[in-house]
Amino acid sequence: MAADNHEFTRFEDEYPIVVEGLVNRFGDQTVHEDLSLKVRQGEILGVVGGSGTGKSVLMRSIIGLQRPSEGEIEVFGNSITDAEPDEAIGVRSRWGVLFQGGALFSTLTVGENVQVPLKQFHPEIGPDLLKDIARYKVMLSGLPEEAANKYPSELSGGMKKRAGLARALALDPELLFLDEPTAGLDPIGAARFDQLTLELKETLGLTVFLITHDLDTLYEICDRVAVLADKKVVAVGTIPELLETGHPWIEEYFNGPRGRAAQASQARDERRKAQSRSRSMDKPTQGKA
Numbered sequence: 647m648a649a650d651n652h653e654f655t656r657f658e659d660e661y662p663i664v665v666e667g668l669v670n671r672f673g674d675q676t677v678h679e680d681l682s683l684k685v686r687q688g689e690i691l692g693v694v695g696g697s698g699t700g701k702s703v704l705m706r707s708i709i710g711l712q713r714p715s716e717g718e719i720e721v722f723g724n725s726i727t728d729a730e731p732d733e734a735i736g737v738r739s740r741w742g743v744l745f746q747g748g749a750l751f752s753t754l755t756v757g758e759n760v761q762v763p764l765k766q767f768h769p770e771i772g773p774d775l776l777k778d779i780a781r782y783k784v785m786l787s788g789l790p791e792e793a794a795n796k797y798p799s800e801l802s803g804g805m806k807k808r809a810g811l812a813r814a815l816a817l818d819p820e821l822l823f824l825d826e827p828t829a830g831l832d833p834i835g836a837a838r839f840d841q842l843t844l845e846l847k848e849t850l851g852l853t854v855f856l857i858t859h860d861l862d863t864l865y866e867i868c869d870r871v872a873v874l875a876d877k878k879v880v881a882v883g884t885i886p887e888l889l890e891t892g893h894p895w896i897e898e899y900f901n902g903p904r905g906r907a908a909q910a911s912q913a914r915d916e917r918r919k920a921q922s923r924s925r926s927m928d929k930p931t932q933g934k935a
């Protein structure tokens with residue numbers, strides 16, 4: 647039946663990333679076996695799992711850098727697994743990636759690093775506009791404007807991450823892939839990076855695929871968390887939903903000493919926010935009877 651005045655949400659709009667039956671093998675080693683995952687539009691999906699469970703391989707498969715042994719991956723409804731490199735070019739411009747360690751070109755300044763994807767996908771843009779866009783992306787990532795003229799070797803670890811983020815944002819992506827963005831940052835730097843990720847997601851309407859070992863990040867900014875274990879995604883959901891599964895790795899991860907500390911810290915944050923909300927509501931409003 648034809649539906650009038652109904653707004654249809656297409657499947658690929660609701661789930662910009664769909665992975666089905668993914669298998670990744672390296673020689674005798676099977677990293678993924680029948681792995682499936684759907685990422686929802688507009689969410690920050692945290693991806694966790696023990697070391698070597700294949701989180702980075704999963705990300706590399708989704709962005710077309712690792713051809714899987716079997717399975718199907720669609721991004722925005724486009725098959726990544728079947729596409730020839732040239733065919734995928736359109737969809738590639740709709741995502742940005744922050745690799746572990748930033749993966750910046752050491753012989754280019756930060757601004758020039760940001761210009762790399764712009765030049766690749768938009769050769770029509772002239773040098774002045776390229777510089778302006780790069781400067782804007784640098785500032786959007788929370789770096790001072792002058793950082794655009796610095797080389798990666800002149801930056802701290804936290805600044806390098808932000809520079810990598812600026813490059814990931816170069817093409818105004820709808821999807822952002824972050825591979826361990828807070829690894830190696832001090833707790834204050836990590837919390838700031840988390841807040842930046844959240845703000846960018848909210849203001850730019852991004853969907854974020856975020857690989858992390860950082861429990862604070864999971865509690866603070868992730869809408870859902872996908873758990874890799876036993877060669878597949880064993881559960882996806884909010885942290886309370888994950889805990890209901892009773893999976894031994896999930897139990898140990900979230901209920902271990904670090905998990906409990908992160909949980910307690912989030913509960914303290916929530917209390918502080920509630921107190922400050924109620925204090926601001928109690929304040930007498932000037933000029934009102």
Ligand SMILES: Nc1ncnc2c1ncn2[C@@H]1O[C@H](COP(=O)(O)OP(=O)(O)OP(=O)(O)O)[C@@H](O)[C@H]1O
Pocket residue numbers: 672677695696697698699700701702703704
């Ligand atoms: N190109 C490759 N060739 C051979 N083996 C690989 C390749 N890439 C990854 N692997 C193997 O696949 C497994 C999963 O690697 P991956 O880097 O995805 O793990 P991870 O979950 O991201 O780990 P970590 O949390 O330590 O970063 C590892 O055993 C790794 O050695």
